[in-house]
Amino acid sequence: MPSASAQDGLFSPVQLRSGSVLPNRIAKAAMEEGLAGQGQLPDERSIALYRRWGASGAGLLITGNVMVHAEALTGPGGIVLDADSPLEPFAAWAWAGKAAGAAMWMQISHPGRQVQANMPGVAWGPSDIAVDVGRHSKRFAKPVAMTVDQIRETIDRFAITAERAELAGFDGVEIHAAHGYLLSQFLSPLVNNRIDEWGGSLENRARLLTEIVRATRSVVSPEFAVAVKLNSADFQRGGFDADDAHQVIGMLAALGVDLVEVSGGSYESPAMSGRPTDGRTAAREAYFLELAANLAKSSPIPLMLTGGITRSDTAEHVLAEKVAVIGMGTALAVTPDLPNRWREGLGAAGTLKPVNWSDKPLASLAQMAQVRYQMRRMAAGKEPAPGIRPTLALIADQRAKARALRHYSRWLTSEQREQTTTPTARAAVR
Numbered sequence: 090m091p092s093a094s095a096q097d098g099l100f101s102p103v104q105l106r107s108g109s110v111l112p113n114r115i116a117k118a119a120m121e122e123g124l125a126g127q128g129q130l131p132d133e134r135s136i137a138l139y140r141r142w143g144a145s146g147a148g149l150l151i152t153g154n155v156m157v158h159a160e161a162l163t164g165p166g167g168i169v170l171d172a173d174s175p176l177e178p179f180a181a182w183a184w185a186g187k188a189a190g191a192a193m194w195m196q197i198s199h200p201g202r203q204v205q206a207n208m209p210g211v212a213w214g215p216s217d218i219a220v221d222v223g224r225h226s227k228r229f230a231k232p233v234a235m236t237v238d239q240i241r242e243t244i245d246r247f248a249i250t251a252e253r254a255e256l257a258g259f260d261g262v263e264i265h266a267a268h269g270y271l272l273s274q275f276l277s278p279l280v281n282n283r284i285d286e287w288g289g290s291l292e293n294r295a296r297l298l299t300e301i302v303r304a305t306r307s308v309v310s311p312e313f314a315v316a317v318k319l320n321s322a323d324f325q326r327g328g329f330d331a332d333d334a335h336q337v338i339g340m341l342a343a344l345g346v347d348l349v350e351v352s353g354g355s356y357e358s359p360a361m362s363g364r365p366t367d368g369r370t371a372a373r374e375a376y377f378l379e380l381a382a383n384l385a386k387s388s389p390i391p392l393m394l395t396g397g398i399t400r401s402d403t404a405e406h407v408l409a410e411k412v413a414v415i416g417m418g419t420a421l422a423v424t425p426d427l428p429n430r431w432r433e434g435l436g437a438a439g440t441l442k443p444v445n446w447s448d449k450p451l452a453s454l455a456q457m458a459q460v461r462y463q464m465r466r467m468a469a470g471k472e473p474a475p476g477i478r479p480t481l482a483l484i485a486d487q488r489a490k491a492r493a494l495r496h497y498s499r500w501l502t503s504e505q506r507e508q509t510t511t512p513t514a515r516a517a518v519r
């Protein structure tokens with residue numbers, strides 16, 4: 090079995106440290122679907138979507154971020170897996186993705202301060218520094234600095250979610266430490282100004298991530314894959330940079346991490362959609378490749394690179410730079426069978442309309458809305474419609490969010506939820 094280097098091209102298997110094998114080097118990257126059903130659980134729509142992607146020819150499917158804390162969601166349609174969630178819906182979701190032989194990993198996440206101001210629940214951060222996106226800043230909640238107890242609870246929550254993902258039949262988890270969410274906030278010297286053991290030096294800023302990896306590894310089986318999504322850089326002056334990423338990868342290697350997915354950016358500098366505020370990243374294919382290639386030269390852990398890949402020659406080029414797995418989000422929302430098409434020498438079935446708006450945060454939202462529009466269509470058994478106009482996609486997205494927010498608010502305050510989230514219930518479920 091080949092190791093996790095790129096000797097044999099896109100369709101060669103990858104053996105990971107934990108022993109699990111990915112059938113090929115093409116991954117569907119995490120994309121928050123916003124499709125949670127009753128009780129913030131996956132339902133027939135998530136199942137339909139992942140059955141479709143499971144047959145795409147990709148070797149690995151990573152779910153959109155699943156929330157570890159019911160009171161802290163990246164968006165109102167977010168799926169929650171905590172100590173109180175029933176496992177059956179998650180088992181059905183896992184099996185839908187795995188039915189055609191792909192590995193299915195759950196991305197697990199906490200938004201920290203990156204929550205909308207209109208969301209119920211909590212807005213936590215390493216410090217009480219709010220998201221700054223210029224005139225759109227009011228859209229985000231004002232965070233409170235986490236107590237040490239809240240930090241420890243959060244470590245437990247990630248481990249519980251990972252343990253239960255394995256019980257449900259997932260093959261691995263990816264811990265989301267990128268894109269300005271909680272773990273990325275702790276890593277950032279711009280957002281984390283704590284003076285205790287959770288802030289200051291890089292080792293301290295990485296402590297929440299490393300403790301979560303440690304706690305997760307201690308509750309899952311050795312063959313269960315544990316991956317981390319990490320920013321190669323935050324693309325903000327004075328923020329987490331490529332040297333920091335290099336050092337954090339070294340820390341993760343010692344803890345038994347199988348794969349690190351390299352990405353970049355946050356809401357403040359949306360480099361993950363090719364729109365960093367400092368303008369260093371061109372909107373081009375595989376825009377993080379230079380950073381990832383440098384990291385790959387010395388990385389003790391196989392790397393996955395996501396961001397802007399749509400063509401097989403770009404993907405091959407990325408593998409040639411010693412990246413082990415290529416990730417695609419947008420391209421697989423537009424052309425859900427793209428890996429199979431590549432095998433046949435074909436390309437993408439279409440492209441999204443470009444969003445050349447001068448308001449970068451709004452353009453980034455519209456671009457995400459165009460992608461989510463495709464996911465909603467596939468979840469309803471329809472074909473993607475990439476020609477949707479960005480403004481219309483944005484309106485449809487806002488409507489779906491408003492509906493989801495009503496359901497989530499009702500659920501969070503429901504008597505039933507209150508009764509089942511007592512500490513005793515939690516202990517019993519574990």
Ligand SMILES: Cc1cc2nc3c(=O)[nH]c(=O)nc-3n(C[C@H](O)[C@H](O)[C@H](O)COP(=O)(O)O)c2cc1C
Pocket residue numbers: 118119120121122152153154196265267268318352361362395396397398416417418419420456457458460461
């Ligand atoms: C609608 C949408 C939702 C996303 N949700 C997530 C997410 O839940 N977790 C994550 O790590 N990245 C998320 N991303 C970022 C993608 O994983 C990926 O890094 C980014 O889209 C760039 O890759 P691409 O050019 O192949 O789409 C999302 C992207 C889009 C468009």
